Amino acid sequence: MTSPTGALGASIQALDGVSRVTGRIRYASDARSAGALHGAILGSPHAHARIVSIDTSALRGMTGVRAIVTSRQLLERSADPYLGGVIRDRPPVALDKVRFAGEPVAAVAAVDEDVAREALERIRIEYEPLEAVFDPLAALAPGAPMIHERIRRVVPWRPEIPAEAAGPNVVHRFFQRRGDVEEGFRRAALVVENVFVSPPVQHAALEPHSTIATATPNGAVVLTASQNPFVLQRQLAQLLGVPTAHVRITVPPIGGAFGGRLTARLEPIALLLSLEANGRPVRIELNGSESFALGVQHPARVALRTGVDGDGRLIAQEAICHYTSGAYADTTPNLISRAYAATGPYLVPNLVAESFGVYTNQVPSASFRGYGITQVCWAHEAQMDAIAAAVGMDPLAIRLLNVVHPGDPFTTGEPLPDLHYDDLFRSAAQAIGWSEGTRSIVGTRVRAKGLAATIKGMATPTTSNATIRLHGDGSIDALVGTVDMGQGSGTALAQIVAAALAVNPSAVTIRVPDTDAAPFDSMTAASRSTFCMGLALRDAAARLVEQLAEYAATELEAAPSDLVLGQNGFSVRGAPTRSVDLVQVVRASGRQIMIGAGSFIADRSQDGHVVRLDAEGQGYGSAEWHPAVAACEVEVDLDTGHVRVIELSVALDIGTVVNPRLANLQVEGSAMFAIGQALFEEVRYDENGHLANRTLSDYQMPSSRDVPEVLLVDFRDPVGSHEIHGVGETALPPVRAAVVNAVGRAIGRSMTHLPLTPETILRAVLTGPLVAGEP
């Protein structure tokens, strides 16, 4: 039994592309429900305060108000008031205290928005303000205000996370040790130390956050823009104390997510309001400014101390990372382990990495495209440039000297599979003319080139399930939990199904997630869907073909093993005219529909080991390792500090490219995220912990006019693996680092704080120390 794979590798247009750009997609924020109430949320004015009392008596009898939710209703209605993927530390509305400015304290549902907002104004809340802390090091210092109790609720399936926190305001600590780092430093000819600081940045997806929740007699129905509908389903079931199967989540196509839609925030509040309103649907929609308080990328402080021998070989590194978690743990316990990539894809025989997630009284940090790697990547890549300058080596040469080769051990001790960084470095560097000189000056404008590499893991373990249905007329649909957020998953997955069933991709419909129909999928995140859901769909297709082949074999009077699946259906090997098409096979089966169910569990490394790290960070860290190298040329105006990215090239190995055009767009999108983060994106707070730039005018993102004049993407598959790997995030970390490194080389300064605004650069030019060979 063989089948062709023609649909793979074709740059077909996104199947929903025309609908997206002509406004025909019905997003969650476009959805309305007859009779739905309008929900509105009251946020805390304090960054840290005890709630003394909540008085909602002024709302009694107020016309149009149908429901109120405060801590009282939460405790009455919920089986368990706490939410959280790993550490359950967050109630949907504050219980006894607030931990960041804007944290939901109360919510109302009313017949319209004006009544809802007026009702919020009438709620009287007495707070006892507490000292707040905004800096991670200050939060860890003795005497710092305690944001959470040290004994906390950890989900039972994470036994490695202790019930007692590692220290006051510590969310979790990750530790890694390999070799003998002190001995390594003793042997070092040179030791370079730097601290690299990344600010919080915003997801800023275009679609507003919105949800419609309806409490049903035995559960709930929720329409929402979520990246992990099945996790949300379980969380809401747990909140209400009802079986998972009684909660239904549907997710329309989403207008951008980038990690910002992985946390249950509006849904539990809308659901509680609906319960209070006797099951009337409740719709909550935040405006753009309100969405800014939902989550940010983890701000991070990465301190690196690196020892090098006389030839420029890395022999020891100590990395101390502080990832700011903000007010709640969210994904931080998982994310801080990305300190395992604090050396990048370079061989370091002796290392220590210690990484802390730290509570502060700020907007909770959330998953973000580049998941914890972005922050350490620019640190190790800026460090590598500082080392190159100190030992007088070319940045490319020192990287080629130290980079891992296939089979070399990673920081976890695991042998790295087929990662061909040499090839990626040469491709990316050559594309921007690295060897043609790295610095030139015209007038006040200096041009320089920069390089960076990344190694990015994928969340492990995760699971994808899929169901493929072949209908009586030959049409095909697939029920999956993968969310199309604009990344084109619906198109890429259709191509994978089409290839497996030898049909045209346009004949395949990938359904939007509905937990009543689709089987469990962990999430649409971590660059995992094309890989994990792609394999689940291939499994489902194989099982479907197996069943079909039996009926076809009977029809064709041949053995199933002698059949070939092609564009005309099944035929007998060597006798192509003896064939039966898919419609005939379904008819022959008498079932009217044929269903294949498949799954993929990503819990093992490519060489078959269970992914798990021990207490010293040794073992296997990820089911997949995604490699990428970026190189760029920037122009810095020395009079103003203004930077233009002139040329950018990214080389990645993603195996078989399902759809080159869509894969390219993922790299381009990641690159533009990275350029914004390198040069000007930063969420700012005032001295009271209130967001200071929460509009898209005050918080700027790159525009289409900021795209580099030349942007080259090179997908390489040096081993011809025929495997499909993810590409949604991989370019972000190295592009951010490459831009920063190019600017540093242009002005001869080591830049350690992002973003590199023109003012930051000008001050560095005027006052900063020149990069020198000092240890």
Place this chain on the structure above:
Amino acid sequence: MRFAFDVATPRSLPELLTLLEAGDDTRLLAGGTALTIMISRGLVSPERVIDIQHVDGLGDIEHGDGETTFGSLVPLRSIELDSGTAASLPVLVDALRHVANVRVRNAATIGGNICEADYASDPPAVLMALGASVRLASPGGERIVALDDGFFQGFYETIVEPDEVLTAVVVPHPPAGARATYIRYVSRSAEDRPCVGVAAVVRSDPDTGMVRQLRVIVGGVAETPQRFPDLESRAVGARLEPAIASEIAAGYAEQIDPIDDIRGSAWYRRRMIDVFVRRALAAIGGEPSANGLGERA
């Protein structure tokens, strides 16, 4: 959210003026690119909005002898695409081409832009440098005010009285041989509002090359566009050479008291005023170019 204000939609200027006479707490809506944001953010909450988009006769561009008159409702994009304006006022077209983005320029009007008096805006500086004036109509008649004659009073403040409406912007054509430039400097994304905008127009003696008149307006750095005639006059009677340009630029940097905002600190802005005044003067100081256009940042 619903907003509590009345909306009036006059069709003619007399009808509009009658409405203005009532003197309520009123805002005029033209393109709506600024007012709608201000209302939705609660920055202004007028009792009444007069939608002037359908008022007859305010949407034309007239090319006269030595000047062009833009009706207040002309969208920025229409000016940018107008061939007559490109011929007579290339620097204006060049400046408008970089305002916000094409979606905004399709809606935003020239009159609305001026009356909004946002300090971080490009057109006011370039219009002031060109010597533009505006026509203000009221129930009592009409007055004409030059933009650099105190039209801009402060942040979002102009001399337009509550019963007045700006009906047209009149821009004189620079004489033959004059050179003009507008340099817009953004410190964040390419679509950001200006951190500094410098408009400069020079008229020189065609035979000797000596400067007869120089105007330099710096926008985006203070409450209103900044002009210092004393400093401008230092170039008069001399060639606009680097030494004079530097002296004038240093003077602007010293005399302006720059604001501190998310696009740059006062310290940074002072330095940028120096840099971009110098660059603007360098752009118009050399040999006259074929199109009378200077360099752009």
